[in-house]
Amino acid sequence: MANRETRAVKVGGVIIGGGFPVSVQTMWKEPLAAGEAARAAALRRIGSLKELGCDILRFAVPDLASAEALGELARESPMPLVADIHFDWRIALRCLDYPLAKIRLNPGNIGARYKVEEVVAKARGKGVPIRIGVNGGSLPEDLRGRPDRAAAIVEAAEREIAIFDELGFGDVIVSMKSSDAAETLAINRAFASRHGIALHLGVTEAGPLVQGVARNAAALVPLLSEGIGETIRVSLSDSMENEVLAGREILSCAGLGRGGVKLISCPRCGRASFDTHAFTARWANRLYALGADATIAVMGCVVNGPGEGRHADLGITGAGDKVVIFRKGEIARTIRPEEADTVFEEELNKL
Numbered sequence: 001m002a003n004r005e006t007r008a009v010k011v012g013g014v015i016i017g018g019g020f021p022v023s024v025q026t027m028w029k030e031p032l033a034a035g036e037a038a039r040a041a042a043l044r045r046i047g048s049l050k051e052l053g054c055d056i057l058r059f060a061v062p063d064l065a066s067a068e069a070l071g072e073l074a075r076e077s078p079m080p081l082v083a084d085i086h087f088d089w090r091i092a093l094r095c096l097d098y099p100l101a102k103i104r105l106n107p108g109n110i111g112a113r114y115k116v117e118e119v120v121a122k123a124r125g126k127g128v129p130i131r132i133g134v135n136g137g138s139l140p141e142d143l144r145g146r147p148d149r150a151a152a153i154v155e156a157a158e159r160e161i162a163i164f165d166e167l168g169f170g171d172v173i174v175s176m177k178s179s180d181a182a183e184t185l186a187i188n189r190a191f192a193s194r195h196g197i198a199l200h201l202g203v204t205e206a207g208p209l210v211q212g213v214a215r216n217a218a219a220l221v222p223l224l225s226e227g228i229g230e231t232i233r234v235s236l237s238d239s240m241e242n243e244v245l246a247g248r249e250i251l252s253c254a255g256l257g258r259g260g261v262k263l264i265s266c267p268r269c270g271r272a273s274f275d276t277h278a279f280t281a282r283w284a285n286r287l288y289a290l291g292a293d294a295t296i297a298v299m300g301c302v303v304n305g306p307g308e309g310r311h312a313d314l315g316i317t318g319a320g321d322k323v324v325i326f327r328k329g330e331i332a333r334t335i336r337p338e339e340a341d342t343v344f345e346e347e348l349n350k351l
């Protein structure tokens with residue numbers, strides 16, 4: 001499962017490709033607001049995304065005001081920020097006045113050659129890489145309707161790469177996205193067999209949480225297991241936090257997990273005397289943000305609770321009208337259900 005050889009690209013403090021760990025990204029879902037209060041709120045959210053395992057965060061930048069708001073945010077961000085730009089090269093130039101870590105831009109939709117040259121010259125001068133992003137839904141006119149759509153998407157990306165090649169700009173990452181898992185596999189396998197350029201993987205417009213995670217996992221786990229893909233973004237019609245957690249779990253399924261908390265929770269059934277759904281909903285993000293290498297079990301009853309969670313470093317389970325906290329299969333405390341959160345927190349602090 002050795003990674004194919006790719007050129008390393010520095011994105012702020014994160015390196016994509018070159019055998020470095022696969023990074024997890026998400027994308028900001030709101031318009032960028034200017035002003036100190038908005039910036040402080042954004043920085044708090046960025047901090048919590050980082051705790052959950054997000055490495056890189058991208059923002060849509062539709063106008064110059066957004067470029068400036070993002071630029072100010074980048075000055076204080078604890079994580080590399082990326083500007084996603086379409087059509088207007090002046091927005092890219094403005095972004096490059098700030099410490100942004102990467103630009104996502106397709107030279108083919110910027111227009112006149114001199115505009116692309118200006119952006120490339122400034123990016124080169126600042127050491128900022130550019131991601132080319134080709135989507136199946138926005139192929140050039142002459143490539144639309146080709147019977148082999150995967151090949152058409154790869155060709156569209158190669159045309160964009162060729163523009164950068166002519167300018168001698170190699171600090172490039174490529175994404176080629178489709179909303180179909182099988183097509184995503186075909187596209188990225190074909191590209192990886194021909195190029196040593198780092199790949200940003202993801203299934204686009206993948207749908208709501210459940211469907212989106214399934215479609216992304218169906219494509220990304222096999223690719224990552226084959227050593228294809230240097231950074232991932234799981235697109236969901238859901239929160240950034242869930243995109244990050246899904247990305248983490250996909251890496252783990254591909255054997256590329258980075259440690260951290262492994263949460264085991266039972267699906268709940270008629271035997272449950274403890275609401276595992278509500279408890280995991282309350283605790284999951286806090287647990288994932290811990291950064292500790294620990295297995296934590298949340299079980300509904302004693303029929304399977306301590307047994308199935310035997311290896312857990314810490315577990316909680318319903319036991320009749322009581323709740324039991326256990327460690328490595330041994331009962332540590334027996335408590336009342338209303339004490340569950342408080343006592344669980346105390347025991348968690350001992351980990």
Ligand code: SF4
Nearest residue numbers: 266268269272300301
């Ligand atoms: S642990 Fe108990 S409540 Fe949970 S699914 Fe298994 S039998 Fe049902």
